[in-house]
Amino acid sequence: MTPTISRRSLLSGGAAALALGALTGCSQNNDGAGSSGASTAPAAKPVILVTSFGTSYNSTRHVTIGAIEDAIREKYGRDYDVRRAFTSQIIIDKLKERDGIEIDNVEEALDRAKADGVETVIVQPTHLMAGLEYMDIKDELDKRSDDFKQVALGEPLLASDADYQAVAEAIAEQRANLDDGACAFVLMGHGTTADSNADYATMQRTFDALGKKQFFVGTVEAEPTCEDVIAGVQAAGYAKAVLSPFMVVAGDHATNDMADTSDPDSWASKFTAAGIETTCLLEGLGQYSGIDDIYVDHVAAAIESL
Numbered sequence: 001m002t003p004t005i006s007r008r009s010l011l012s013g014g015a016a017a018l019a020l021g022a023l024t025g026c027s028q029n030n031d032g033a034g035s036s037g038a039s040t041a042p043a044a045k046p047v048i049l050v051t052s053f054g055t056s057y058n059s060t061r062h063v064t065i066g067a068i069e070d071a072i073r074e075k076y077g078r079d080y081d082v083r084r085a086f087t088s089q090i091i092i093d094k095l096k097e098r099d100g101i102e103i104d105n106v107e108e109a110l111d112r113a114k115a116d117g118v119e120t121v122i123v124q125p126t127h128l129m130a131g132l133e134y135m136d137i138k139d140e141l142d143k144r145s146d147d148f149k150q151v152a153l154g155e156p157l158l159a160s161d162a163d164y165q166a167v168a169e170a171i172a173e174q175r176a177n178l179d180d181g182a183c184a185f186v187l188m189g190h191g192t193t194a195d196s197n198a199d200y201a202t203m204q205r206t207f208d209a210l211g212k213k214q215f216f217v218g219t220v221e222a223e224p225t226c227e228d229v230i231a232g233v234q235a236a237g238y239a240k241a242v243l244s245p246f247m248v249v250a251g252d253h254a255t256n257d258m259a260d261t262s263d264p265d266s267w268a269s270k271f272t273a274a275g276i277e278t279t280c281l282l283e284g285l286g287q288y289s290g291i292d293d294i295y296v297d298h299v300a301a302a303i304e305s306l
Helices: 065-076 089-099 106-115 132-147 161-178 195-209 226-235 252-258 267-273 289-304
Strands: 047-052 081-086 120-125 150-153 183-189 215-219 240-245 277-280
Touching: 047 065, 047 106, 065 081, 065 289, 081 106, 106 132, 120 132, 120 289, 132 150, 150 289, 161 183, 161 195, 161 215, 161 289, 183 195, 183 226, 183 252, 183 267, 195 215, 215 226, 226 267, 240 252, 240 267, 252 267, 267 277
Parallel strands: 047 081, 047 120, 120 150, 183 215, 183 240, 240 277
Antiparallel strands: none
């Protein structure tokens, strides 16, 4: 039987290129503390491998990455073994050395699935966009497709116009209690030198088209820059802003590049220096149920593609 790999996930662009990685099954807790990585699932049970960049910030890992995994597990846990995957080897190594948490990389996770006798593997990345790192995962699956009867790659968070709209609405819902008409809501994305960086502009246009012009999207490492966003906020007449990461987790970038008021180069410091009253929310997108639901829908589409 020829393995099948979903190709629809290649239609959208954009995430930073990063190292590949993965973690195993749902029989352990979300952080995998003290785990050897071995799966206890029945050998023939199909696997949903949820792949995330990962984070060394223990406090955010469970409520963001763990929440996405739990949402997928709630719907599919009866029929699938839902396993975790990280794509940053640096984070994998750090967690092992610091906390004794062992996490497979992608190659190791697929080796483990093969050894377990798994015939069907659904890989669902938690990446925002189908950028360089997402394509790295696809390339790895292409190399390993002969190891399984069926393989499907789920779409990233932003893969269609409907996804952009759903993300905008989910974020707006989370900010409704703070939306007094006088506050700008700034989303700090990572950014990339790849063409997929244009997805941030698409996200901005989606907010605007939905009449949510109080939302502003920028990036740490590309464009729009922090200065671009500040100029936009000021031009719109806002004197106060709430900053939050446009990332699955509120990790290093959110804590340091965004919220560190002791660093004059942080976004919080730059907004304050521009005369804008600034508040930072250390909340990753994975904490929002509306975002988690989109990933669940993408798993459903991947399964249907088999």
